[in-house]
Amino acid sequence: MDHAATREEALARIAAAQDLGALEALRVEFLGKQGSISGLLKTLGAMSPEERQVAGPQIHALREAVSDALTGAKAALESAALEAQLASETVDLSLPAPETQVGTVHPVSQVMDELAEIFADMGFAVATGPEIEDDWHNFTALNIPESHPARAMHDTFYFPDKDGEGRDMLLRTHTSPVQIRSMLQVAKDSPGGAPIRIIAPGRVYRSDSDATHTPMFHQVEGLVIDKGITLGHLKWTLETFLKAYFEREDIVLRLRPSYFPFTEPSVEVDVGFALVSGPDGKSRRVLGGNGDEPGHGWMELLGSGMVNRKVIAAGGLDPDEWQGFAFGVGVDRLAMLKYGMDDLRAFFDGDVRWLAHYGFSPLDVPTLSAGVGARA
Ligand code: DAH
Numbered sequence: 001m002d003h004a005a006t007r008e009e010a011l012a013r014i015a016a017a018q019d020l021g022a023l024e025a026l027r028v029e030f031l032g033k034q035g036s037i038s039g040l041l042k043t044l045g046a047m048s049p050e051e052r053q054v055a056g057p058q059i060h061a062l063r064e065a066v067s068d069a070l071t072g073a074k075a076a077l078e079s080a081a082l083e084a085q086l087a088s089e090t091v092d093l094s095l096p097a098p099e100t101q102v103g104t105v106h107p108v109s110q111v112m113d114e115l116a117e118i119f120a121d122m123g124f125a126v127a128t129g130p131e132i133e134d135d136w137h138n139f140t141a142l143n144i145p146e147s148h149p150a151r152a153m154h155d156t157f158y159f160p161d162k163d164g165e166g167r168d169m170l171l172r173t174h175t176s177p178v179q180i181r182s183m184l185q186v187a188k189d190s191p192g193g194a195p196i197r198i199i200a201p202g203r204v205y206r207s208d209s210d211a212t213h214t215p216m217f218h219q220v221e222g223l224v225i226d227k228g229i230t231l232g233h234l235k236w237t238l239e240t241f242l243k244a245y246f247e248r249e250d251i252v253l254r255l256r257p258s259y260f261p262f263t264e265p266s267v268e269v270d271v272g273f274a275l276v277s278g279p280d281g282k283s284r285r286v287l288g289g290n291g292d293e294p295g296h297g298w299m300e301l302l303g304s305g306m307v308n309r310k311v312i313a314a315g316g317l318d319p320d321e322w323q324g325f326a327f328g329v330g331v332d333r334l335a336m337l338k339y340g341m342d343d344l345r346a347f348f349d350g351d352v353r354w355l356a357h358y359g360f361s362p363l364d365v366p367t368l369s370a371g372v373g374a375r376a
């Protein structure tokens with residue numbers, strides 16, 4: 001076999017290889033275990049010493065030359081590939097920055113921020129309490145004793161075990177237990193007691209699910225404890241809050257006698273709306289105006305009342321000295337009314353298209369001066 005011819009042919013084919021794959025195929029063909037040059041090396045064993053002395057250096061030189069050519073060709077192809085990649089990936093620094101996908105603030109968070117802003121302006125602090133509560137704070141202290149039908153009405157999620165004090169543990173069914181916790185805290189910190197002015201926004205849980213109910217939803221509780229507090233203070237506070245929240249001066253409230261165990265007297269607050277026909281011909285409710293006028297109506301919005309004496313006592317304060325009012329309202333419902341969503345379940349689906357549509361810019365921090373609901 002003429003090693004010079006083999007070498008020439010191999011080098012020519014290596015030089016002609018177009019890509020790394022073709023080059024690897026040639027390496028296997030020549031130098032692989034079954035390769036042609038590897039085969040030549042194996043013939044050395046069967047040769048006489050004299051023959052081997054002649055053929056040995058030739059075959060080794062052939063192997064060396066082919067191996068070097070392969071290495072060189074590989075390096076050349078690799079650097080060409082890198083050049084091509086660099087050329088195709090150039091960055092035009094003069095281009096404007098691409099629009100980045102930014103997250104949005106969920107309407108519930110936005111509304112809670114709006115509430116905090118509005119109530120802070122009226123001197124309210126934001127209080128919190130645990131979502132895992134015991135039945136004393138959630139029910140008993142709020143004048144809902146064991147046998148009370150309201151316990152059954154709350155569709156409570158209970159935990160299987162009791163706490164260290166033998167109390168049933170549950171997921172709070174409303175934010176009202178924060179009333180008790182706030183009063184107990186004040187009674188402990190300042191033996192003189194109140195005043196208290198707080199709102200307590202947060203998650204609450206009930207075993208209930210349809211288009212307007214989800215097992216988890218949001219409420220905000222309000223509590224004012226002071227001396228000489230009357231229903232008049234309650235009405236003014238709610239009116240001021242709702243006017244600021246809905247950004248309308250023509251919000252009209254109607255207070256209806258009602259019943260809650262933790263308030264006495266209790267009032268249900270309705271807000272007047274007008275029926276307006278939309279572009280699709282369907283009529284919509286637009287808040288504002290007196291609900292008794294033709295084409296208007298009343299919508300039930302929240303529960304409230306004067307804090308029951310028993311509740312003030314359970315909070316560690318003297319009901320002969322301190323009075324107050326409380327209210328509770330659904331945050332999700334407030335968001336739906338203001339921003340026009342109609343299915344509560346969508347709030348908790350985590351669908352980014354819904355969030356992109358109804359969410360708020362993280363930079364759009366609600367302030368009273370800019371209008372609490374201003375959209376960027
Ligand atoms: N806790 C009540 C509920 O979840 C709402 C409520 C009504 C809260 C009247 C109050 C109140 O503070 O005074 O249905």
